[in-house]
Amino acid sequence: MTRDEIYEKVKGVLVDALGVDDEEVTASATLRGDLGAESIDFLDIVFRLEKAFNIKIPRGEMFPEDIFNNPDCVKDGKVTAQGLQLMKERMPHADLSTLNAGDDIEKLQFTVDTVVNYIESKVK
Amino acid sequence: MRWIWIDKFIEFTPRTSATALKNVTLAEEHLHDLYPAFPIVPNSLIIEGMAQTAGILVGEARNFAEKVILAKIGKATFHRLVRPGETILFHAKIGQLNEQGASITGKVELLSNIVPDASAPDVATEASAPDAPTSALSENLVAEIELMFSHVDQNMAGIEFPEHNFVFTEQFTELLKTYRTNTSIEL
Numbered sequence: 001m002t003r004d005e006i007y008e009k010v011k012g013v014l015v016d017a018l019g020v021d022d023e024e025v026t027a028s029a030t031l032r033g034d035l036g037a038e039s040i041d042f043l044d045i046v047f048r049l050e051k052a053f054n055i056k057i058p059r060g061e062m063f064p065e066d067i068f069n070n071p072d073c074v075k076d077g078k079v080t081a082q083g084l085q086l087m088k089e090r091m092p093h094a095d096l097s098t099l100n101a102g103d104d105i106e107k108l109q110f111t112v113d114t115v116v117n118y119i120e121s122k123v124k
Numbered sequence: 125m126r127w128i129w130i131d132k133f134i135e136f137t138p139r140t141s142a143t144a145l146k147n148v149t150l151a152e153e154h155l156h157d158l159y160p161a162f163p164i165v166p167n168s169l170i171i172e173g174m175a176q177t178a179g180i181l182v183g184e185a186r187n188f189a190e191k192v193i194l195a196k197i198g199k200a201t202f203h204r205l206v207r208p209g210e211t212i213l214f215h216a217k218i219g220q221l222n223e224q225g226a227s228i229t230g231k232v233e234l235l236s237n238i239v240p241d242a243s244a245p246d247v248a249t250e251a252s253a254p255d256a257p258t259s260a261l262s263e264n265l266v267a268e269i270e271l272m273f274s275h276v277d278q279n280m281a282g283i284e285f286p287e288h289n290f291v292f293t294e295q296f297t298e299l300l301k302t303y304r305t306n307t308s309i310e311l
Contacts, residue, residue, distance in 0.1 A: 016198075017198075040195040040196045040225075040272055040274055041196070043195075043224050043225050043272065043274065044196060044198065044227070044272050047219065047220040047227045047272075050220065051219075051220070059222070059223060059224060
């Protein structure tokens with residue numbers, strides 16, 4: 001499956017899960033900020049991706065909430081050095097190049113590209 | 125008044141599907157509130173009936189250990205009104221289920237559609253299987269509903285909730301006990 005094919009399928013999943021229009025789903029669109037995803041939507045997206053690509057997505061693999069909720073990793077809303085290290089290890093599908101220790105966790109945004117990268121790694 | 129919108133289960137296959145039945149009676153006060161002199165079941169309560177059917181199905185899948193909360197209505201398409209004297213069937217089927225929650229596809233239809241006009245075509249009186257194509261249900265199909273349930277203690281934000289299970293009160297679990305007693309099936 002090519003990246004373009006993955007992208008089109010991911011786009012369909014996001015349109016269905018988030019009730020957004022096709023043209024709103026761009027590679028750089030953020031799930032929360034641009035597409036309005038709320039926490040339950042992430043589970044919905046996972047379910048729909050599993051079905052669309054016939055894969056299993058273990059909890060915390062694509063969206064590692066255990067890191068975000070770990071006070072050693074995110075303290076007072078800021079990413080710790082340990083947290084940043086863990087994110088880099090666990091989230092090779094996310095672009096963390098601009099995220100530094102001490103940054104607000106809100107700076108970390110999942111984009112459509114993040115999802116496509118993750119799926120690409122799963123269906124290889 | 126008890127906030128319960130299904131009367132009994134007529135089918136319950138653990139971790140797979142459930143069908144609940146509700147008889148609609150003119151004695152229900154809420155029927156008169158939406159349109160005076162034209163009593164109907166509000167669509168919101170049809171969704172609630174589906175949520176209760178599906179919520180018990182999802183809860184039973186984990187032996188009622190989780191607090192199952194309706195978290196999202198992905199789709200709710202209504203095809204006809206439901207009026208007093210009619211019997212609603214709520215078919216719920218688990219799409220996906222994991223430690224965080226479940227997705228449900230639901231179909232609501234009428235058990236029978238009694239038409240007073242003798243010349244009117246006869247309509248099906250038997251409930252259709254949850255997977256039956258929509259086109260075959262056109263007479264009795266009330267709604268198609270997709271729901272998401274969250275196991276709220278497993279929420280992504282890590283928010284903590286009271287330890288006791290405030291979702292599955294006795295009035296809900298009794299429905300399943302009654303079904304099990306009536307069918308004498310060990311689920």
